[in-house]
Amino acid sequence: DAGVIQSPRHEVTEMGQEVTLRCKPISGHDYLFWYRQTMMRGLELLIYFNNNVPIDDSGMPEDRFSAKMPNASFSTLKIQPSEPRDSAVYFCASSLVAGGYNEQFFGPGTRLTVL
Amino acid sequence: AQSVAQPEDQVNVAEGNPLTVKCTYSVSGNPYLFWYVQYPNRGLQFLLKYITGDNLVKGSYGFEAEFNKSQTSFHLKKPSALVSDSALYFCAVREAGGGADGLTFGKGTHLIIQP
Numbered sequence: 001d002a003g004v005i006q007s008p009r010h011e012v013t014e015m016g017q018e019v020t021l022r023c024k025p026i027s028g029h030d031y032l033f034w035y036r037q038t039m040m041r042g043l044e045l046l047i048y049f050n051n052n053v054p055i056d057d058s059g060m061p062e063d064r065f066s067a068k069m070p071n072a073s074f075s076t077l078k079i080q081p082s083e084p085r086d087s088a089v090y091f092c093a094s095s096l097v098a099g100g101y102n103e104q105f106f107g108p109g110t111r112l113t114v115l
Numbered sequence: 116a117q118s119v120a121q122p123e124d125q126v127n128v129a130e131g132n133p134l135t136v137k138c139t140y141s142v143s144g145n146p147y148l149f150w151y152v153q154y155p156n157r158g159l160q161f162l163l164k165y166i167t168g169d170n171l172v173k174g175s176y177g178f179e180a181e182f183n184k185s186q187t188s189f190h191l192k193k194p195s196a197l198v199s200d201s202a203l204y205f206c207a208v209r210e211a212g213g214g215a216d217g218l219t220f221g222k223g224t225h226l227i228i229q230p
Contacts, residue, residue: 004158031216043159043205045217056217091158100209100216101147101166106158 004107006092012113018080021110023092024073033093033104034067034077043091049075082114117142119208121221128196129229136191136224138206145211148189149218150180153203162204165189166211176200196228 005024013019025032033048047057052069060067064083069075079086089111093104118141128134140146147166151159163174170182180191189206203225207218 033217042222043220045219048217050216059217093159100211101164103149103161103164104218105161106151108156108158 004092004094004105006090006107006110008110009108010111010113012115013082014115015083016081017114018078019082019086019112019114021077021090021092021112023075023077023107025075025092025094026105027073029094029096029105030072031095031102031104032069032075033095034075035091035093035106037089037091037109038087046077079112082112084114087112087114117146117208117210117219119206119219119221121204121206121224123224124222125225125227127227127229130198131195134191134193134196134200134226134228136204136206136226138189138191138221139187140189140206140208141187142208142210146189147209147211148180148182149207149209150174150178150189150191151205151207151220153205153223155202159205162191198228198230201226201228 007022030051034046036044046059047067049069067077089109091106091109093106095102095104120139149164150162153159162178163172165172165182173179178193203223205223206221209218
């Protein structure tokens with residue numbers, strides 16, 4: 001298996017622009033998670049899906065952030081409009097459904113820089 | 116609410132010496148505990164987990180961790196450190212049977228193995 005795939009790996013944009021991050025989970029995994037990593041705040045869970053349905057989006061920082069999962073093999077995280085404080089590494093992870101003890105498999109991340 | 120504390124930002128160990136990376140947790144019920152490693156510009160990689168049973172858990176790359184319920188700790192250990200073990204290590208927790216499926220991560224500990 002190719003593992004969790006994220007694109008782009010790096011994104012540089014200007015404040016006010018729309019940014020879309022993409023994720024393809026491991027085939028057969030029913031859970032998909034979006035995390036954000038910064039030096040100041042560490043790893044934060046933004047939102048997660050179960051069987052393509054958003055379950056908990058309480059970590060989404062504000063309305064500028066939105067996430068979708070139109071099918072089992074694709075998810076997007078969108079920031080509109082972007083701000084410099086959104087600069088971070090965004091990780092997507094997936095896991096199996098069978099119980100909460102399953103480990104999560106992380107993608108390589110997207111490093112976002114908002115100028 | 117669940118939380119994780121990694122009290123050391125950085126741990127320095129000479130190659131060949133034993134290493135310990137500390138982690139304490141807080142959950143309302145029983146914990147599922149995980150250790151992940153992150154190499155520069157890479158996503159997190161799963162090392163090991165504690166679900167139930169034997170308090171000593173063995174994982175990838177010769178790492179092991181000991182679950183101590185009375186001290187609410189899950190320290191990561193390795194008998195003989197390698198320079199290639201140098202990385203950022205994260206401890207994570209999820210409450211067993213809890214409604215939340217997302218992991219709560221610690222801030223991370225930089226492990227530096229000196230030749």
